[in-house]
Amino acid sequence: MVAVRRRRGASALVLLCAMTVAVLTAPGLAAGTAHAAPAAPSAPAAPAPEPGVKTLEQVRTEIEQLYRQAGTATDAYNLAEAETKAQSEKIVEIANLVVAGQERISSLKGRAGAAARAQYRSGGLPPGAKLVLSEDPNHFLDGKDRLRQGEKAASDLLTELDRTQADLKRYAQDAAAHWSTLEANRIKQEQSKKQVEEKIKAAEELENKLEAEEKARLIQLEQEAQYKAQKAWLSTGAMTDVKGSATDAGKRAVQFATAQIGKPYIWGAEGPGSFDCSGLTSQAWRAAGKGIPRTSQEQLRLLPKVEIKDMRPGDLIIYFDDASHVAMYVGDGAMVHAPRPGRNVTMAGAGSMPIKAIVRPDA
Structure with a gap:
């Protein structure tokens, strides 16, 4: 079982790296065939909780x-x-x-x-x-x-x-x-x-x-939930016709955002050492020469909206009904974002959370 996990974990890492390279090197950063997230690693079933104890x-x-x-x-x-x-x-x-x-x-x-x-x-x-x-x-x-x-x-x-x-x-x-x-x-x-x-x-x-083992399992549960959401989103055919290419400014914004991968999420932060979700997207577009609103809700309110089928690298994906989270689409069905406190800037499936709207800073 350990060997299976390692092989699957390695596959996930390889795909993620390949997605990053494709985003930064592909001509025009065109969105190619959308890939589902790698198969979520299986884990041993958790023991049944005691009455009144949360799972x-x-x-x-x-x-x-x-x-x-x-x-x-x-x-x-x-x-x-x-x-x-x-x-x-x-x-x-x-x-x-x-x-x-x-x-x-x-x-x-x-x-x-x-x-x-x-x-x-x-x-x-x-x-x-x-x-x-x-x-x-x-x-x-x-x-x-x-x-x-x-x-x-x-x-x-x-x-x-x-x-x-x-x-x-x-x-x-x-x-x-x-x-x-x-x-x-x-x-x-x-x-x-x-x-x-x-x-x-x-x-x-x-x-x-939580114990150390439970914390590790918690991260695994997060990844499994994201994988299921991404798989369900892709199964709707959402990415079938997405072939938009990034503008020059969009390329610069994507390059800035992906260069921040690994930096910690700190609420209210706009870099350079840490970011919150909208701090990352607003600074990425500032680096590309375009000033945009600071918050995800204002980005939703003030930036032009586009359909998912017209999405291109550099566009911003607004998540949840209250527009409380934002990420940057980087192509091939993936996005880069600052997830939450305790996590680092990372790449994930564009459909791993409920999408509210797509907005375009360089319309």
């Missing part, structure tokens, strides 16, 4: 649910973090506008004061008015024009002063609104962070109660 499969399901809930909370945390950053930048921008507005008002007041002092020195009449009262016709006409110019200048000065003061009032209102949003996002961020930490802690506590 290892039940524990695996519970752990998986906890990590999925942590993934949803991680997405909420990442979104709140991005919005907090955007609001902070907006507040700084408004502060700079306020400073510029205050300097403008000081300048306008200085000009108004200079005009008032000049009028005072001339006995209360502006130079133009004196010329208007002149008996010399030429001086009169010249003075009339100057008077009009002076009136317009004074009117423009007051108008600009009023407008600048109104701008400052609006800036103050905008700053207050952005500050309220900033604080609301900070609260959401803290709440989401607490939820993430609670779910991960609960999952880790469940895993830590």
